[in-house]
Amino acid sequence: MRGANHLPLILLFLPFALLPSLPLGGWGAFLLDVGFFVLLFTALALSWDLVARTGQLSLAHGAFFGLGAYGAGLLAPQVGTLPALLLGAAVAGAGALILGSVTLRLHGLYFAIASLAFSEVLRTLALKLPFTGGPIGLPVPPPFGGTWPLAAYYLSFSVLLLATALSLWAEKSPFRLAQAATRQSEAVARVLGVRVIRVKLWSLLLGSWVAGLAGGVYGMKTLFLSPYDAFSLGRAVEALVIPIFGGLYTTLGPLVGGVVLVSLEQALRLWIKEGYLVVYGAILILVILFLPRGLVGILGRRRG
């Protein structure tokens, strides 16, 4: 029964695990690159959903992504790839603690505005601080000195696995109930004994770690970071559009949403070329209008 519950997840992950070894001819390298970004942005979306499960609309995920990217990018030449990624995630986590400790008493849109301001402040700092490369940008070394071409892909895969594991833990443990209670009514949750601020802070911390890891891996793939790219609001919007498209407050929703939406964007760009955004936008609108529970709503199973 437990295995059957995880079947959709296994079916989602299997093609990505096998992708590097599939005989795809000339398309192989291209699909690996597309797969890299699908995995990475799906992980970012899942990290956003972890926070959204407490009812908080975070626009700080671009900032966590940027903190992780800059943290890892700056540290990688000194400490190596994996420690740099972990330290980058820790920097993002520290950012989440600072943001959370002063703003998590705010609700809904007020928190969203505060998190947006947080992103803007960090972007400005990245532009002004002397060690970030400022507006000129920061070159980042490839993972493991570029000796293993598939390293970035497997790192991206690992980040998504970790995000999924965290999300499944949150979904299957009593933490889910605390998150759901906090989302539905903080006052009632408090009466029920839920330590609302602590639940929100933990959710934000978990989300920021994953977003920071994703940012670190992103920098190692693109080899260059600029404050406007790394701390982009567009990244935060992408992180929230994917769970809405796939299905909010679940593990499967952001996973399905990320795989479908990021792949769809690449495919439309390939086939339609100019004007692909019109089709992409129309599909988004149709899904939001007719599938209010997202793509996983089609399965007819209510989760969360």
Next chain:
Amino acid sequence: MRKVVGFLVLIAGLAWAQIPLKAGVILPLSGASAVSGKAALNGIQLAADEVNAAGKVRLELVVVDDGTDPAKAVPAFTKLMTVDKVDIVIGGLASGVTFALSGPVKQHGPLFLVIGAASSVVEQAFEGYPLFFHYHPWDYHNVAAALQFFQYLNREHGAKKVAILYEDGPFGSAGIGVYRQQLEKLGYQVQAEPFKTGSGQFTAILTRFRAFAPDILYWIGYDVDALPIATQARQVGLRPKLIYGAPPSWPIGFERNPLSNDIAGMTAWLPTVANAESRRFVDAYRKKYGEVTEEYMAPMGYTIVRSLALAAEQAGSADKNRIAEALAGLKMNTPFGPLSFKPSDTGHTKYQGFGPEIWFQFQYLQGSRRPVFPKAVATRPLRYPGEYYFR
């Protein structure tokens, strides 16, 4: 029958003599740099038509959109290399995206003909890559060209104070420290303030500038900032002797707005440039697209394809290494003036096309942009002081 056979043999011979070239084009057709990317693509396609009509080279283009985003550019580039199997790539307009391509380019090893990417960070990223041909001047060339104009204003017109309004993003902030330092070295008093591009709110900064009473209001931002700055400078009663803007592209139709009059800026090309290649390009562009462009990325794209075809002809081969050898020794006239490749000023890259000499200053005068400096290219005298009043 013999005539038919002879004709067929002739056709087959011509086809045989043609050099088949397949080139990938990776440009921002969406995202922040889409205006420049589309202009570049127009120039590239125009040149490809001309090359194919001439018959010596049969050029096939595979165009992909980099979305002005590294996350979209990297897979698009990989597709060009592994699916479309091109050996030659034209592109690299935005610096950040081009930097992100440096890894994949080194991995796949194409002949990379770079249309933009002026940041010298890109120059360092491609150091040692043997097939990197950079056509656009580097950022230090841009600074040199602008400073030459400011030196002239200081010497000939007695300008002494510059108020710099710069956007707080990478484009506006990257060189601001150097600019400030260099202007002070030229004898200017400088007051500089950042702004957020697209905000449309400049009155507070411009009012502070009024107390400084600058001779020159120099703004570094994007096309969306041009009109608000022109309007609000007048609103607050700032009366500089020259408004000088440095956006990557100017707003479409800005010249038709009377507020643009007397505003100056820098570009690498205008349709009014008086050289034979430029005139030929303008005529051909008008014929194909029914309009004239003022985006210098269009003739830049055109120049790259023309030079590629000429190098292929001289090499007599579609082999990327032989074409690169021919390109390295190529000398040709272009809408920007003569083109030849030499090592970059810093020595980081081996093949640099244009330098500071292609930049010139223009002024919006009676509904169009006119070259005003240096004197060798000026078609009108610079209006200094300009009149920046509400009429």
